[in-house]
Amino acid sequence: MNSHYLALSSLITLFFFLTILTPSYCTAVERFVECSIPFDCGRIKNISYPFLGGDRPDYCGFPEFKLGCRGDEYPIISFEELEFRVLNINQSHLIMTIARLDLLNGPCPSTPKFVNTTLDFNNFDYQPTDQNLTLFYDCPSEVSGLDGAKNFSCGLDNTANYFVNESFTGIDELFEKCHRHIRVPVLGSTALINESLGLQKVLNQGFDVDYHNSWAITCLGCGASGGICGFNSSSHPFVCLCRDGDQQPLFCSSKYACSFLFSLLD
Template sequence: MHPHLFSAITLSLMIIAITLIHCPTSLRAEDEQYLNCSAPLNCSGFTDLGYPFWGLNRPESCGHPSFQLDCSNDAPRINISNINYKVLEVNKTFQTLRVARTDYWETICPSVLVNTTIDFTLFSYTTSDTNLTLYYQCPLPAVPITTLISTSVLQFNCTINNTYFFNYYSPNIYSPDLSSISNSIGACNYWVNVPIQLPTAMALIPTTQYAVTAAIDGGFMLTWNARNPQCETCVGAGGLCGSDPSTNAFACHCQNGTFVSGCARPLSSSSKHEILLSFVLISFLV
């Protein structure tokens, strides 16, 4: 072999070996992801929040796409299935939230009537929850009001868009059969289920409209489920759970980069020496 060609190949192999050994195992941007996600989220009185939550100083890549917290108010806000909720309590140990609908905050006469819906792939009700059913735009009652009280149905006053309507409410714990309520008060144009906590529901009948509003403002409990097996693997490997904002897929942020699941181990000193020795031997054999 021509000596100049031999020298060129040897030099090239040595450069590759040195590059593999000394080059960082991830891009600087990936390392910054780990640093960014190491900082907890402090949001409207709640401190030290981590995955799955994100907002303020924690970018979307540090949390689950559905767990953004709006920290611009007196209490955090979270959007679940296109309904905004006020976060009243966060229990990281049991992974529960106590939330209340913002459109029903301090009122039971919102301008838009929307039934409560949650994403059951991420959240579930707890055993302490029950539904308070609110009936809107109902006809004149077909039975005396005393009869309505005996069936756990009470009237409340409400004016929506400058129009007065007869409205009623009933905790489902007392009247699970909606057809019996409809037979008592007639066909209403709208009915909305608003979850409340069960101990509060037990004290609702009979009561006042103010007490019903206070019960809704007390919120209800949700259990969240965002720590999938990939997240457990990531944490076990020393990483931080997060996501890829471009795909909404799970991402594991590690000190040496971002990966699909666990963290890739950096090369040990012995492995580096073995690689270097291999390239040196190859260079002599060329």
């Protein structure tokens, strides 16, 4: 009789706890599961916090780190009006390699965006090894003092196009004579553009940017406690999502409510 009574009492207690679990608890558990899923696109895989996108909802990372996936082939990230192909993400050193999407098929597409490359400098910055190339379009066919400048073709009659690195001494002449220009960062090792490499290959190799994650150390602590790092739109943007459905500002407790609930059945 006593054993039956204890079993019935345990079931009643379990039912009581399950009925008072709020929808927010279930949602929190779902968030833990969803934010455990990495971002995968093409050959770029296992990308986690602070990035979101793909199967990672908005609460899994910061909105400034939202990634898209173009045709299931490669990731993209946007800064203002420009889109960039993501070539690599080094999560250990917080470095991304990106390339302007509008220049990947040629330095002068049919509808180029004649705007300089810009970043979200609150969260990203250039690597010290990056160097700028300036591409000049619609220049006179003959411009004096351009020894060392290299030209490229856009198929326009009676005009010339040049690209130079930031150390080129005649750059002011090009700014004066050419109608349009854009500034594009490239990897410092390729900035001098040797003849065997060529402009297009240099543009396709992109450039490196640091990304700032002020919550990186906090995220390590969250992960060590069994949690998953997430995003909260409130004044405290970091949240540690716990396996038991709890959400903590720093790290998870070592004791989980689910363990307690199921222990009642033992």
